[in-house]
Amino acid sequence: MSEQIFLSDEIPEHLNGKRLDQAIADMFPDYSRSRLKEWITSGQVKLDGQVISKPREKVLFGQMVEINAEVEEQQCFEAQPIALSIVYEDDDILVINKPAGLVVHSGAGNPSGTVLNALLHHFPAIAQVPRAGIIHRLDKDTTGLMVVAKTLPAQTHLVAAMQNREITREYEAVCNGPMTAGGLVDEPIGRHPTKRTQMAVVAIGKPALTHYRVVERFRAHTHLRLRLETGRTHQIRVHMAHIRHPLVGDFVYGGRPRPPRGASEELLTTLRNFRRQALHAARLSLQHPITGEELSWDAPTPDDFVALLEQLRADRRLHPNQD
Known part of the structure; x- marks a missing residue:
C-alpha cells in the first residue's frame, strides 16, 4: 500500500541559479529536505519535463518543477484495536494521554500492543507517515501527553x-530527597558506557537541558514541575539521578524507596508498591503545524501519582517539625 504525491510549480525569480534540492525545499516546505532529496535521486522529480536525478543541478527562473512520488508504508505493523485516550484530533494531528504500561513504538521486544x-x-492512513506520525516518545511507564502527526x-x-x-513539554515528578529550590540541569546525555540499555550523563553525549521548580516539599521527597528544552532518551530520569534526586519508583536510575524516619505503614506500602517512575507529561503547548494556531x-x-502525593502529605502532617 502506498500514497501518490504530485506537486508542481514554476521556479520563482528569487530561486534563479539555486541548486534543485535547495529550490524545491523552499518551494515545498511541507516536506523535509531529506525526503525531497530522496525523491530527486530516485528519479521522481522533473524539470521542464526532464527527469533530474542530481540534487546539485542548477535551476532557472520560470522552469516548471514536477514531483510525482510514491510514498511507501515504512514498515508493516499490525493495526490493533487498542483504546487510546484522545485529548484532541483534527485532520492533521492528534494528541493522546498515554497511560502507564503502554509502549509507544513497536520494535524487536514489543512487536504489538x-x-x-x-x-x-484508529487512523489507517497514518501508515503512510514515517513512524506512524509519532513525533516524540514517552517511556513505557511514563504517563501523559503526546502529539502525533496524521500527515x-x-x-x-x-x-x-x-x-x-518551539514545542513546550512540562512534566510532573516526585523525586527522592528534599529540595529547597528549582534550577536547571545542563548536562549532555548519551548511551551508558557499560550498561547499554541505559542512558547517562557523558562528556560525548548530546546537549540536554532540563528546567525544574519545586511545587511541594515533603520530609524526604519533593514534588517537581519540569520543562524540557531538549528531548533525549530518559532525559528527566537521567538528569534527576545525576543531581542525586532520582525519581520515586525509577529502579533503573536509583529511585528505590527511601522513606523518611518514622514513616507510617501506609506510606511504606505506597512507596514499595509504586513500581514505575513518578513522571507524568502534564502539559503540551505548540503551534498547529498547518493553521499556525497556538494550542495547549x-x-x-x-x-x-495522586495517591502517592496524598500519602506524602499525610506523613508531613504527622511530623510537622521535621521538614
Whole structure:
C-alpha cells in the first residue's frame, strides 16, 4: 500500500541559479529536505519535463518543477484495536494521554500492543507517515501527553518545531530527597558506557537541558514541575539521578524507596508498591503545524501519582517539625 504525491510549480525569480534540492525545499516546505532529496535521486522529480536525478543541478527562473512520488508504508505493523485516550484530533494531528504500561513504538521486544499499533487501527492512513506520525516518545511507564502527526506535511512541521525547541513539554515528578529550590540541569546525555540499555550523563553525549521548580516539599521527597528544552532518551530520569534526586519508583536510575524516619505503614506500602517512575507529561503547548494556531493541553494527574502525593502529605502532617 502506498500514497501518490504530485506537486508542481514554476521556479520563482528569487530561486534563479539555486541548486534543485535547495529550490524545491523552499518551494515545498511541507516536506523535509531529506525526503525531497530522496525523491530527486530516485528519479521522481522533473524539470521542464526532464527527469533530474542530481540534487546539485542548477535551476532557472520560470522552469516548471514536477514531483510525482510514491510514498511507501515504512514498515508493516499490525493495526490493533487498542483504546487510546484522545485529548484532541483534527485532520492533521492528534494528541493522546498515554497511560502507564503502554509502549509507544513497536520494535524487536514489543512487536504489538503499542501506541503505534493502536494508531494504525484508529487512523489507517497514518501508515503512510514515517513512524506512524509519532513525533516524540514517552517511556513505557511514563504517563501523559503526546502529539502525533496524521500527515507528512504535519510531521515535517512538527519535527522542525521540536528541533527548534518551539514545542513546550512540562512534566510532573516526585523525586527522592528534599529540595529547597528549582534550577536547571545542563548536562549532555548519551548511551551508558557499560550498561547499554541505559542512558547517562557523558562528556560525548548530546546537549540536554532540563528546567525544574519545586511545587511541594515533603520530609524526604519533593514534588517537581519540569520543562524540557531538549528531548533525549530518559532525559528527566537521567538528569534527576545525576543531581542525586532520582525519581520515586525509577529502579533503573536509583529511585528505590527511601522513606523518611518514622514513616507510617501506609506510606511504606505506597512507596514499595509504586513500581514505575513518578513522571507524568502534564502539559503540551505548540503551534498547529498547518493553521499556525497556538494550542495547549493539560492532562490530569493519574490516580497512582495522586495517591502517592496524598500519602506524602499525610506523613508531613504527622511530623510537622521535621521538614
